[in-house]
Amino acid sequence: MSSTASAPSPPLPSTSGYISAVRSSCLSASTHLSLTPNLPAIDAFLLSLSPLTFRRLATQHGLTFPLRFPTPIAEINFLSILALLNSFSGYRTAFHRATGSGAYQNVVRFMIGLYISSDAEDRVVGAASLTAKGLRGLTEAKVVELMGVSVHEEREHETLKGVTVGVRGGEMLDVVQMILKALQGVAGKLQELGHDSLGSYVVGLLEATRKQGLDDDRATDFLTQRLADAFVEFRDTHSITGVGEVFLFKRIFFLLHSLRLRFGEKQDWYVPDTKRTLPMFVDNVLPTMCVWFNMFSVPEETPKGMETLYEWVRTKHCNADLPREKLTAGGKDAGPELSQDETYAIRAATLNVGRVVVERAKVLAKEEKEGREWLAELNEVDLDGYLWSVAKDDEALRSVPRLVFRSIHF
Structure with missing residues (x-):
């Protein structure tokens, strides 16, 4: 398992303005x-976009499931747990070797399996296995069964030459143990708070946003703060050595946008307009795409501890060592393995680049040139959706080696 499991609790903002803290921390680190925005490359990226393709890909959120939920709480519970586990992009190559599918697809498959294989139904959340009690009692064997992976790897026998043996270990064991740690940790906190499920906790927050009459900005801050404060497992944050704290909350943002898409019109709750309030939801995919599109500028002198990251940013983009014609269609090779500091540095810079891309889009839209008007409607959430989807939709871009940081963040 990752060494981050025993690390100190991830930092939280010292202010209630969580979204502002996210943006300012990422700007400060960048x-x-x-590690700053490359404006000419950003403009070139924007002017290369097809509005039809952009709008199609920006709305592919991967939130359609072949399930029938008995209550809205059941669906929110499912979405909330899915968001919690939407964090294994660092294991993309390992997942493809083990199952033939990527990280998100495997998490979705695991969630569906957990839902439909429950030994008992639950009238509120649909499956007893997805209640706090059910998650607390989840076993390694059950996770392995539902994921369809092996937690053993073949190694040569220490004394018998040419003989291989199965030894407990490997990346899939790390994944299984991190899933267990996350789910059991959240379940224990829910029981401590007196909630039967994560869905009921989230619904309580949505009801509170309505009762308090919060507007979009305050509701987004409130929901992010409450989720991050309550569950350390949702804290995508880190303190970069010599730089300072970086707050991302990728999985909380993914959850809030999921709720907006599914329940934005429900009158009993208030789900803020995430396209207006949220930055991008950054893990490993978006930085990889932004590096490939050459959206970063780096100095000649590399900061200490950032050597692997800066070499990657300098050389592996569409205008340097990794042009489109060099991409092997269908390849799933891993990119550079970065340290935690390097990983959060590029994630912070990516979130900041998202802001600049939207700002540049609005500038270009005002120029009196045909075909640019649509850029005025660009927002960071749709940009996130496009970059995430085009990395899967475009066969060549599927082959861009993605950065590797093997952790569930907390």
Whole structure:
């Protein structure tokens, strides 16, 4: 398992303005490390976009499931747990070797399996296995069964030459144990708070946003703060050595947008307009795409501890060592394995780039040139959706080696 499991609790903002803290921390880290937006490349990216393709891909959120939920709480519970586990992009190559599918697809399959294989129904959340009690009692064997992976790897026998033996270990064992740790940790906290499920906790927050009359900005801050404060497992945050704290909350943002898409019109709750309030939801996929599109500028002098990251940013983009014609269609090779500091540095810079891309889009839209008007409607959430989807939709871009950081963040 990752060494981060025993690390100190991830940091939280010292203010209730969580979204502002996310943006300012990422801008600060990007500026401090001179890992800044490359404006000419960003403009070239924007002008290369097809509005029809962009709109199609920006709305592919991977939130359609072959399930029938008995209550809205059941669906929210499912979405909430899915968001919690939407964090294994660092294991993409390992998942493809083990199952033939990517990280998100495997998490979705696991969630569906957990839902439909439950030994008992639950009138509120649909499956007893997805209640706090059910998650607390989840076993390694059950996770292995539902994921269809092996937690053993073949190694040569220490004394018998040419003989291989199965030894407990490997990346899939790490994944299984991190899933267990996350689900059991959240379940224990829910029981401590007196909630039967994560869905009921989230619904309580949505009811509170309505009762308090919060507007979009305050509701987004409130929901993000409450989820991050209550569950350490949702904290996609880190303190970069010599730089400072970086707050991302990728999985909380993914959850809030999922709720907006599914329940934005429900009158009993208030789900904020995420396209207006949220930055991008950054893990490993979006930084990889932004590097490939050459959206970063880096200084000649590399900050200490950032050597692997800066070499990747300098050389592996469409205008340097990794042009489109060099991409092997269908390849799933892993990219550079980064340290935790390097990973959060590029994630922070990516979130900041998302802001700049939207700002540049609005500038270009005002120029009196045909075909640019649609850029005025661009927002960071749709940009996130496009970059995430085009990395899967475009066969060549599926083959761009993605950065590797093997952790569930907390």
